[in-house]
Amino acid sequence: MLRITGGKIYDPANGIDGHVRDICINDRGKIVDSVDGGRTINASGMIIFPGGVDVHTHVAGGAMNFARAMTPEDHRRTQAFIRTQSRRSGLGGMAPTTFATGYLYAGMGFTTVNEAAVPVLSARHTHEELADIPIVDKATLTLMANNEIMLDQMEAGEYERAKNVVAWYIWAAKSYGVKAVNPGGVAAWKWGSDAKQMTDSIDGYNSLTPGKIVTMLATICDDLGLPHPMHLHCNNLGAPGNISTTLDTLKHLEGHRAHIAHSQYHAYGGDDWDTMCSATAQLAEYFNTHPNITTDAGAVLFGDTVTITADGPWQHLLYKLTGRKWGNLDVENETGCGIVPYTYRPSNLVNAVQWASGLELMLLIKNPWQVFLSTDHPNGGCFWRYPEIIQLLMCADFRNECIAKLPDKIKGRITLPEIDREYTLYEVATSMSAGPARALGLTQKGNLGVGCDADIVIYEEEDDVARMFSHPRYVIKAGEVVIEDGEIRETPEGREFLVKPSYAPETDEFMRPRFEDCYTMSFENYPVEIERIENPNMQECINANED
Amino acid sequence: MTCTLGEVKQRADFIVYWGGNPAECHPRHFTKYTIMQKSKFLPRGRKDRTMVLVDIRETKSAKAADIFMQVKPGKDFELITILRALIKHQHVGDDQIAETGVTREMLDDLVQRMKSCKFGCFFFGMGLSMTRGKHMNSAALLTLAAEMNAFTKFVAMPMRGHGNVTGADVIMRWQTGYPFGITFNRGYPRYNPGEFSTVDVLVRGDCDAAFIIGADPGATMPQPAIDHLKRIPTICLDPHITHTSKLARVHITTAAQGISAPGTAYRMDELPLPLKPALKSPYPTDEDVVRRINKAISEKPFWLPEGSQPQMITAQV
């Protein structure tokens, strides 16, 4: 039992904007009206947020683990977590180890993370890694858009079957939703080519186009009533002029719910690398007129990182641009993954445009319930640098200082210098917690109302915003004080959110021969047993079409 | 640079086995994953694929290959490096090529085939990774595969030995950031193969105790390493009597993984497979034993004196 008194509460889910109020937490880690006894935290003069929710990150699984192996030089210079009696050892940095990932997220006040790219075949591996990420609660999205069994059904016009296949995969992989990456494109990449436009044909198929895949998959997610809508990584990531592809993609989503991942990487104008510019104004305008679509920024921060996405073509492009070591990991029948260490530099015009674009989207999209804090960790920057982004959003002066350091040629390519909006604390709380929780359909998260999970972060109010957000005074997870005065106090295990969408019972028999034809794993061995998930937490499907 | 075996089965139309003898060492490799399989993309199976074998002697696998290249012993690194030059149109002298045991015609043909295939794959075995040059031989082939991606899709994959070697590697990576060769003496993981790798630590006599699970170093390691294991307290967990269990001070008999103990094994392409035990064992699993040892240790005083903490070795001072 715990009572937090005297703090200024920012709880956008309940419209509370800086009111002083007490919060009470019961023994089951839920927020309640009142408690008798137990510890009291005096939060007078402090700021209280719901625990942060990361809607799009990459923290576990085969690709991340490959990235760890590729960056020993980063491990050596990064923050090490030295083992203590309550804490296991690990390494932070660009591709943190599992235990360190939990400590770093919690240390920054984040209590829920969504691992946004799980290839079907390595789901078992991803869950084993997630079990080793302490403190935070987790959800996973299964990569579907280049799944050949599903694509074959779509090509054949078998909508119901395609829907059953998707539902079957979600449950088999014990995941929480669907991630679509570069629809049609990754499948083509396996042959060394790429599909860039929504009407391009796809190698190996006759009538299927990326556009058709997008529309059908969004419909399937809605019809299955997944709490989180289709999570879409658009085609043509990172390429100059890709705004047309992105807008075209969005048109294929009309009438559906959707979450667009890391939209910064999809909002460029220009014809080539020399003329590349920000086209965020057009994209923001679309969001401002379509409230059913959400996005996360995929912001870029200057400095070293390792890029790791399921988008093979983009990674190969990066490799050609940088000539640095390159790892490409293809998972059978689903998707490819590429890994390249990369440094974003302010002196590099392309990087400067990327940096500005991420911030522009967060500032130009008016409703913070639609655009969320993310760096597409680790692609645009490491998640533990989020406080730097918050500072850039909250302080226009600081932003202008940073803009002044960009090359002169940046003028006319970005709109950031013309924007004077500053995020309020209420908006920050929306963008880093309440908004992403709602987009994920996790009603008990990002919300300090009675009955919700007691995931709470308490900051000592100070002028240095980046410092304040990177050093919370207390972090409370499920009612337990896990961080206090900068120290990790407890390292409880987190839960994993799962959904079980319904599918026709004959789907197993339908899948079996196709599965064994496509994969080199026996059908029985594939589905992840529910017993293998540590602390599973079932979430209900909704019926979106009846709303 | 890598992929899963399913990708190979589905798409690879050009497969090179380098320094391995799959016909005898990984007999299911051919039939299950590589050359014998038909797929949507390669409907004629074996006919749609080209297989090359590179080895120092003509093994049984050569019969299955379309092309057999006999490389002189100890010249793998040189041969791969020549290939790296040739794909970039660099001129390498005939005499230099001849030193590796192959001819220019063979290499020109190989390069042409590599560049014109749709999906190429190198599998490399112990004949490459455990001979003179060791990790640099594997690095050479991985680099060649990465560079081939400028022309077409190309990957490289090690053919690991038996046992769950890959599993250990995968888990060490997610928990520590490094695959092997790790020390925790400062309370956090540090990596330096050659300094902290098991065989080097044992050969130099750098450890004063050894705890061995799922391996038989007493049978495979060089004599100085075995001698050191005999000198120090060695604890061995194994279902069977092995060379190591015989020299160990303590041998705890455990249930056999996969036969009577459940778990996850990682295939050589890092895909996890569940182990579903068919039998019950009277012996505890490795996991049980390690958990009990951990519990017993946690009841002892913490390894660090109260209030002290080891110092991280910073990259710079």
Add this chain to the structure above:
Amino acid sequence: MTINLHLKQAPSVPLEAEVLSPNVMAELSNSEIRALVVYHGKRQVPLEEFFDVDGERSYELIIHGELNKVRLIGRAMSRGTVTVHGSVGMHLGALMTGGRIEVHGDASDWIGAEMKNGFIHVHGNAGGQIGAAYRGALAGMKNGTIIVDGSAGLEVGMRMRRGTIILGGPAKDFTGLQMKGGTIILQSGAEIRTGAWMNRGTIISMKPLQMMPTFAYASDFNPTFTNVYAKQLKPHGIDLPFAGSDGTYQRFAGDLSVPGKGEILVWQPA
């Protein structure tokens, strides 16, 4: 004034002693030095458990004993001197930025790894990875000089960017692997794969080398810079032949696989 350290007892497992550096000891009193923490395996012990310490507050360290299990001596030092009478363990002078280390005995692997500047002289034999890059790092030593009178192990000068390594005895395989610059001088040659994958830089060998197939013979010549080198090396007791001596250098260019612009010069006595 110097600080004299005598090893009292051989460590049973590696002793990590990055505190054995002038930078750490220069301002410390004798008792503070004795209390410095070293790592005997995972145990933290005071330096005095292994060393007798005479002297204090000095940039000159003299260490006596068979220190082959003592690692990280002189790590990241920037000035002063370390003199060892006996053998030393791994990572001697790694990451150092200045100062001077002299070993009257044998050294182990990774000496001068990723060093930025300074001078290391080993009078006995050394191990592998001299002046090399640690695993995964892009560049090895960036400047400075390492002289080994005896033999050396694998991967000498791996990925080095600048600076000079001079070996009196023979080196093992992969000398100058992926070299990016700088100079390696081999007075007694090397085993195989010398200069493999080198990008830039120069390897000079006094003895015939087995060349990688991806190096092309370019010319016989006597570049003037060998003359300059010869003068610089004379004070260290090294005789580098140069124009005017009896012979020529055969120049090989490579490694073609990169393709790189490195060169290997092999001395051909007349």
